Amino acid sequence: MSGPSDHRHIVVGIDGSRGALNAAAWATEIAALHRVPLRLLCVHDPSEHEREVEPHHGEHERQRAQDAHRHLTEAADVARHVAASAPTRPGNTEIRMEMRAGTSFTTLLEAADAADLLVLGARNGSSSGSESLVTTAALIARAACPVAVVRAGFRRTGGPVVTGVRSECEPDVLHYAFRYAHRRGTLLRAVHCVLAGPGSSEPGTEHAAGSNEARDLLDTWLEPDEARFPDVVVDPITTETPADVALVRYSSSAELVVVGRGAPHPPRGILGRTATGVFMHAMCPVIFVGPHRRDRYPRA
Known part of the structure; x- marks a missing residue:
């Protein structure tokens, strides 16, 4: 679709x-939940090198x-x-x-420019998997x-x-997480790390984790x-x-992790420390939110 x-x-x-x-199955549930179409996009890459040197390039294409x-x-x-058994609007996606x-x-x-959400499947192991990790990380950072x-x-x-609640400078992350929890009708676990170590890219605070000051913050x-979504x-x-x-x-034990991509600004397009760790090791789907050129949220 264009x-x-x-x-x-x-x-x-x-x-x-x-x-x-896996990505298609999960994204179908999200599309049904938020009542939006699902666009399955497959890209095949006709190599310019093969066009020049391969006598049967047409057949290969x-x-x-x-x-x-x-x-x-x-x-x-x-x-x-998945759509046929979706808990909301079964079969209507x-x-x-x-x-x-x-x-x-x-x-x-390019497809991400017009989308609410870009969904990618993770590969594990093998050299192609390692290459895919690099490409996926770059897409997260630049989409x-x-x-x-x-x-x-x-x-x-x-x-x-x-x-992850990093500071007040990332309202997009919290807003997205609240909207998703509201739509799903589930608990929102908001985690804030304090006293980040020296040299960390994460902004820490001067409060101990168990202190009243840290919790108040x-x-x-x-x-x-919380005021916008009192049911969460x-x-x-x-x-x-x-x-x-x-x-x-x-x-x-989570259904979803919502985290900021944390990376500064294009043209660097590099994920922050927390986003990189979650990307590499999280055991459930992860949505990386802003700062993108445009953040759009599922309708409440």
């Missing part, structure tokens, strides 16, 4: 991997296109199966398939919209939403969204554990 940016939808990168199928179509069909079958030629990185970045990463064995429902940051039950936590370690620990 429609106008005001058409709300979720984009899933499809590449034939198990991780992509056709094969790549056929493979991309097969990957899309498999992902769409998974999505339709619009599922679109799109195949495009180009580089995956550039095409997914115009929030980016979700889904690992194998993700927790579908039942756990809390966990979010966290309560102050939570207050605006919040479990505020202050800890001296490094933020990435704490969030990974809580991810073991």
Whole structure:
């Protein structure tokens, strides 16, 4: 789909991997929850080098296109199966398939410009998996919209939403987490790390984790969204554990972790320390929120 940016939808990168199928399944539930279309996007890359030196490049391009179509069909079958049993609006989620030629990185970045959320599957192990990690991290850092990463064995429902509360300078992260918890009707666990170590990229405070000052500060940051979403039950936590370690620990029983990407500004496009740790080790789906060029939230 290449429609106008005001058409709300979720984009899933499809590449034939198990991780992509996991992403399609999870994203279908989110699309049903927020009542937006799901766009399955598969990119096949016709190499310019092969065009020049490969006498049968046309045949190879056709094969790549056929493979991309097969990957899309498999992902769409998974999505339709999930949509049919969705707890909200079962079977009503619009599922679109799109195949495009180009580089995956550039095409997914372009797709994120008009999306509410870009969803990517995580790969584990192997050299291709390592390369995929680098590409995924770069997409998280540079995409115009929030980016979700889904690992194998993700927790579908039942756990809390966990979010890292870094400071008052990241309201987008809290706002996104509150909106998701409101829509899902689940507990929001808000974790703030204090007394960050020397040289840490995370802004610490001068308060001990168990002090009244630290808790009062966290309560102050939570207050605006607690007023907007009075139905959301919040479990505020202050800890001296490094933020990435704490969030990974809580991810073991969570439905979702919402965290800031923490990276300064383009053109660097580098994830912050906490975002990198959560990206590498979280045990549930993670949504990385702002500072993007544009942050959009599911409607309440």
